[in-house]
Amino acid sequence: MKALSLAFVACLLSGCVDLGHVSAHPETTVGYFSGHRAGVEACLAREARHQRLRLQADDPLPGGVDRFNLLDAHDEAVAWIEVATASRRETSAQFYYAPDEPDAARAVAAMLARCGSISA
DSSP states (O other): OHHHHHHHHHHHHHTOOOOTTSOSSOEEEEEEEESOHHHHHHHHHHHHHHTTOEEEEOOOBTTTBEEEEEEOTTSOEEEEEEEEEEETTEEEEEEEEOTTOHHHHHHHHHHHHHHTTOOO
C-alpha cells in the first residue's frame, strides 16, 4: 500500500516540470570558446544582462557539466545552457531554446558572438 501511494505521488509530480519557453523539443546550438570555463560562464552571464536576461545556475550534471537557465524579465526560462570543459584551453556550451522563439535565438547568437574570443 505504501509503495502504491509513493508511485501515485511520483506520477503526479513528474508532470509538474516547468519547461518555460524552451519546449519539449528545443533547437540546439553548440559553441566552442577559447578559454577556461569560469571565464566563459562569466562572459555568458554578462552578455545575458546585455540582452536583458539573467543566467541562473541549475544543478550540475555528472561529469563536471555546469547547467544554467537563461531567464527573461518574468523569470521564465527562454533557454537552457550546459557548459563543459572541452579541452585544456577550450570550453563548450550547448544551448537549448524553443524553435519558435526568435528572441531567444537572437540572444543565443549574440552571446556566442561576444564570448567566442575569450583568452585563456
